[in-house]
Amino acid sequence: MDPRIELRHLRYFLAVAEELHFGRAAQRLHIAQPALSQQIKQLEKIVGVELFRRTSRNVRLTDAGATFQPRASDLLSRLAADLDEAGRVGRGEAGRLDVAFITSATSIVSERLRAFSRRRPDVQVKLHGAFTVDVLTALERGTADVGIVRDAEERDGIALFPLTSEPFVGVVPADHPAAKGERLEAAALAADPLILFPRSAGPHAFDVNTQPLRDAGVEVQVAQECSNWHTIILLVAAGLGVTIAPYSVTTLLPAGARRLELDGPPRTSQIFMATRRGDERPLVRAFLTASET
Amino acid sequence: MDPRIELRHLRYFLAVAEELHFGRAAQRLHIAQPALSQQIKQLEKIVGVELFRRTSRNVRLTDAGATFQPRASDLLSRLAADLDEAGRVGRGEAGRLDVAFITSATSIVSERLRAFSRRRPDVQVKLHGAFTVDVLTALERGTADVGIVRDAEERDGIALFPLTSEPFVGVVPADHPAAKGERLEAAALAADPLILFPRSAGPHAFDVNTQPLRDAGVEVQVAQECSNWHTIILLVAAGLGVTIAPYSVTTLLPAGARRLELDGPPRTSQIFMATRRGDERPLVRAFLTASET
DNA sequence: CGGATCCATAGGTTCAGCTTATTGGTGGAG
DNA sequence: CTCCACCAATAAGCTGAACCTATGGATCCG
Incomplete structure (x- = not known):
């Protein structure tokens, strides 16, 4: 396309097309009439066809001008909308946010999401459930903007913000010897097969989790790995072993499983929000600070 | 919308967004790097948000910039297409043409339309079947660009171009006394009820038509008016009267009707193309001159 | 025929966008 | 740690395009 053409030409063209009078159009544009005549002539030279048919008495649109008018008008309003949209995205009022989170923190995510969506209704949030390691690599690769992870270690390029913490609890089958009491000494699990989340899904979380043992x-x-806490609890209930789990995944226990407080120094699982270090985008900041009113 | 924004800003923005490097983008745009920096900064001021995040080491798009990029690109290609379309309309290669015509000349219109459409496939032709008077007023009002009429009189503002002519013939029921011969003396119709097109649909055509009588x-x-030649012929065939008609509407005669040449000086019906006088639009000229290859 | 209207042209002016030269900050090599 | 290469931002002056005022030429009207 001819790079000489500018929006000025379109604006001037539209003014003349609406007024059908160079003098009035120039007045509306706050310029003198000759300047307008010149610019229109230049536009016609660029396009290669007459857009107006002028007599010294009146001005009419040619067919070419008549077809161009609505398109030019449309173009300008599109541009206005696009600029506005860009402004809103820049101010964090609109846009898209990719949130990756560990599935065992779904309730926390949904709570945060609800608060956030109320404040930024024009922001489209995309949720990706995953393991802690995958959440962190998604952040690093830019696939996700915000992550929610459990017991992650500080590392380069990732900023962690503690959200909440919860205790670890033991879960044993109902017919387990320790199931009669309220509390559980970790040593009592020495003989039982352990069912745990794979260490590869979150090494640090795994290590914190198993520290009481x-x-x-x-x-x-580990006798049995399983990458879904709900399933692990079901396996315990079925008598296939025991586990140590963050409290929140044990809130709804099936019959056949018992939750027991752990003896010894209190151990907690920490849940973090994570972002790329230095990511100061307003949407990201807004998600970090959003909480229920 | 801020009237300071110009297409230059969009072109420069897109260059930087694609290169992610002010130096290379400036080179591509054939300007110096500082000029580009200034224009981008100005654009950001207009939009009100940062579009690029620059370090002295690299350049990245912000979220706002990333959302704006495809829209800006789309805008420019739309504009290019619109300018091209306007140019093609101006040169008569595209656009829309409204053709109003008398229904009794449908075959002539369709023939002409076929020739025209082959040459101008991007022109959308709209056909309006009507009476001669309505065709002419449509032209005058600008509702139609080209008209096809029968036996019209010259009048102000309308230019007429003869297309073809055809003789008038008499049409009588098969049991009419004159039906035995090949030729018809107009006086032989004196006693029969006349079935004719309404004079109001085309006064001059009517007068020319009835001159032999x-x-x-x-x-x-006129015993019976009817504004459709086909129907008139059917009425004649049914024995309700006689008529004088242009030859072409009698090509397919129903049983019960006879076509007879008229005695006396030869009378013909003239078919014209009509335009607004002084309408030199290329599409109109092209339709006037289009004929089968 | 004189006056009013309106677009085009002519010629001068001004400022926006361009130029070159330079600064300042960052990362990588020695 | 220093030096250098790289890159965007800034500074300051220049140039041309868009603008201005004044005028010309055409058309319509009273």
């Missing part, structure tokens, strides 16, 4: 001198031997 | 001293008394 090591503290009690129990060697951590 | 007046020449023969027959007083023209």
